Amino acid sequence: xxxxxxxxxxxxxxxxxxxxxxxxxxxxxxxxxxxxxxxxxxxxxxxxxxxxxxxxxxxxxxxxxxxxxxxxxxxxxxxxxxxxxxxxxxxxxxxxxxxxxxxxx
Numbered sequence: 658x659x660x661x662x663x664x665x666x667x668x669x670x671x672x673x674x675x676x677x678x679x680x681x682x683x684x685x686x687x688x689x690x691x692x693x694x695x696x697x698x699x700x701x702x703x704x705x706x707x708x709x710x711x712x713x714x715x716x717x718x719x720x721x722x723x724x725x726x727x728x729x730x731x732x733x734x735x736x737x738x739x740x741x742x743x744x745x746x747x748x749x750x751x752x753x754x755x756x757x758x759x760x761x762x
Contacts, residue, residue, distance in 0.1 A: 710742035
């Protein structure tokens with residue numbers, strides 16, 4: 658089951674993508690529903706990249722919280738996930754002219 662502390666993160670991500678947030682029953686359902694929303698291979702691959710960036714950011718943020726103390730706030734976490742996803746996108750598409758502003762809007 659997705660923990661209640663990360664549900665606001667997925668809410669903000671879904672708002673960024675222009676979707677209505679519905680909390681799935683577990684991580685596997687979340688992955689399948691999130692990546693299954695894309696029409697076409699390129700869009701699905703983009704959603705897969707975003708999903709992994711968010712999961713990685715949640716993981717590293719929780720590690721920081723556990724080992725360094727602090728507070729888990731969803732908006733900075735989502736901003737870090739957006740930046741990471743954009744960097745990963747550019748690493749896979751170096752000829753792209755997509756700016757971070759275009760990515761995050």
